[in-house]
Amino acid sequence: MFKSLIKLLMSPHRASFKPSERTNPLIILGNGPSLNQTLAESAEALAATPLMAVNFFANTPLFHELKPEFYVLADPHFFRNASDPNVRKLMENIETADWPMTLFVPFEAKPMIANKNIRIQRFPLKAMEGPGRFRRLMFSLRLGMPRPRNVLIPSIMIGIWLGFKEIYICGADHTWIKTLSVNDRNEVISVQPHFYKEDDRELERQRVDYLSIPLHQILESQSIAFRAYHTIQDYASRRDINIYNATPGSFIDAFTRKQLWTRK
Numbered sequence: 001m002f003k004s005l006i007k008l009l010m011s012p013h014r015a016s017f018k019p020s021e022r023t024n025p026l027i028i029l030g031n032g033p034s035l036n037q038t039l040a041e042s043a044e045a046l047a048a049t050p051l052m053a054v055n056f057f058a059n060t061p062l063f064h065e066l067k068p069e070f071y072v073l074a075d076p077h078f079f080r081n082a083s084d085p086n087v088r089k090l091m092e093n094i095e096t097a098d099w100p101m102t103l104f105v106p107f108e109a110k111p112m113i114a115n116k117n118i119r120i121q122r123f124p125l126k127a128m129e130g131p132g133r134f135r136r137l138m139f140s141l142r143l144g145m146p147r148p149r150n151v152l153i154p155s156i157m158i159g160i161w162l163g164f165k166e167i168y169i170c171g172a173d174h175t176w177i178k179t180l181s182v183n184d185r186n187e188v189i190s191v192q193p194h195f196y197k198e199d200d201r202e203l204e205r206q207r208v209d210y211l212s213i214p215l216h217q218i219l220e221s222q223s224i225a226f227r228a229y230h231t232i233q234d235y236a237s238r239r240d241i242n243i244y245n246a247t248p249g250s251f252i253d254a255f256t257r258k259q260l261w262t263r264k
Contacts, residue, residue, distance in 0.1 A: 001129065001130025001131060001134055003129065004126075004127070004128045004129050004130055004134070004138065004144065007126045007127075007128075007144070008126075008138075008143060008144075011107065011124065011126065012143070013107045013122070013124050013143075014124060014141055014142040014143045015121070015122070015123045015124060015142035015158075015161050016121050016122045016123070017102075017121045017161065017162065018161075019161055019162060019163030020162070020163045021163060022050075022162065022163045022164045022165065024049055024050055024164075025049055025050075025164065025165075025166035025167065025168055026049070026050050026051075026052060026070075026159045026162070026164040026166070026167045026168070027045070027046065027049050027050070027051050027052070027167075027168045027170060027246075027260070028051075028052045028054070028152070028155050028156065028159065028167065028168070028169050028170065028172075029051055029052065029053050029054065029057060029066075029068065029170055029171055030054065030152055030169065030170060030171035030172035030173070030247070031054065031055055031056065031057060031171055031194045031195055031196070032171040032172055032173030032174070032175075032193075032194065032195060032247065032250075033171075033173060033193045033194060033195050034170075034171055034173050034195070034247050034248045034249060034250070035170055035171030035195035036195045037248055038170045038171065038246065038247075038248075038260065039062070039195075041260075042170075042259075042260040042261065044261065045260040045261045046066060046260075047066075049168075050069045050070065050164075051066055051067075051068040051069060051070070052068060052069070052070040052071070052072060052155055052158075052159065053066075053068040053070070053071050053072075054071070054072045054073070054074075054151045054152070054155055055073070055075070055078075055151055056086065056090055056194075056196075057071075058071070058090055058093040058094045059086065059089055059090055059093055059196075060196045063093060063097075064096075067097075067099045067101075068101065069100070069101060069102065070101070070102050070104065070158070070162075071094065071101055071102070071103045071104065072103075072104045072151055072154060072155045072158060073103070073104070073105050073109070073111070073151075074105075074106060074125060074148060074151045074154045074155075075151065076106075076108075076109075078090070078109070078111075079105070079108075079109040079110065079111065084201075084205070085201060086199055086201060091111070091112070091113070094113065094115075094118065095113060095114065095115045095118075096115075097115060097117050097118055098117060099117060100117055100119070101117060101118050101119070102118075102119045102120075102121055103118050103119070103120050103121070104120075104121050104122070104123055104154075104158050105120060105121075105122060105123075106122065106123060106124070106125035107122045107123070107124060107125070108125070109122075123142075123154060123157075123158055123161075124142070124143055124144050124145075125145075125148055125154065126143070126144040126145070127144060127145065127146065127147040127148065128143065128144030128145065128146070129147070132234075135231070135235075136235055136238065139157070139160075139235050142161050145157040146227075146228035146229075146231040146232055147224050147225075147228050148228075149221055149222075149224050149225035149228060150225055152169070152172055153225065153228050153229075153232070156169070156229075156232055156243065157232065160232075160235075160236060160239070160241055164241070165240065165241050165242065166241070166242045166244070167241070167242070167243045167244070168244045168246045168258070168260060169243065169244065169245050169246060169247060169250075169252075169255065170246050170247055170260065171195060171247060172245065172247045172250055172252055173247060173249060173250055173251070174225075174226075174247075174250055174251040174252050175249065175250075175251050176190060176192055176222065177219075177222065177251070179191035179192065179193075180215070180218070182215060187210075187211050188210050188211070188213060188214070188215050188218055189207075189210070190210050190218065226251075226252065226253070226254070229252055229253075229254035229255065230254045232254070233254040233255055242256070243255045243256070244256055244257070244258035245257050245258070246258060246259055246260045
């Protein structure tokens with residue numbers, strides 16, 4: 001809790017948006033490989049429901065087909081590596097949105113977006129830890145969230161802060177542990193497939209990033225993420241918010257499993 005208070009003193013920003021009454025559910029589109037199955041089976045649900053996309057989703061044709069109402073970027077890589085061809089392509093594609101879309105970025109980020117269709121909102125990418133009552137108060141004040149080890153964690157919290165009472169999570173396979181291995185040079189190999197074909201440069205960037213990280217740190221990071229989902233579930237249940245995991249074969253065990261409505 002002391003560390004969390006220090007973070008608040010250094011950056012006391014709360015999310016720049018407030019909750020409003022929402023009658024529809026929200027569908028969060030993770031980029032895991034199972035999203036292809038969801039796209040094939042639940043086209044009607046995706047077409048009729050507010051969507052939230054993340055990360056490199058805009059680099060796929062589905063960005064213009066599904067026209068997500070919300071988009072979340074959290075990883076500092078998107079804002080500190082303008083020379084990365086994939087990041088540059090992502091920003092260029094986001095700029096082409098010809099529908100109203102809200103882009104959520106951390107307070108520290110400075111995205112260069114000139115498209116009048118895109119509204120930029122900011123959120124605090126700060127971990128709030130400590131006793132349960134303290135954490136829940138910080139979450140309710142929109143001052144922080146469980147440790148944001150991946151983009152899905154801030155995405156769910158943003159959905160809650162927007163006022164959604166029902167949130168479905170798709171494409172959140174989280175089956176990375178199946179791909180972990182260690183080669184004869186004691187280098188950790190981790191394959192993290194997506195629903196789209198990965199660019200060779202991005203695959204190489206991910207491979208290099210993992211070479212210097214020992215296995216125990218990777219496992220600890222994954223443990224933190226899975227624990228964060230249980231923290232979110234505890235908070236959501238106290239506020240009568242339903243979070244459903246609609247991802248086939250997902251390793252996330254915190255949320256009730258429930259499929260999206262499918263084709264008849």
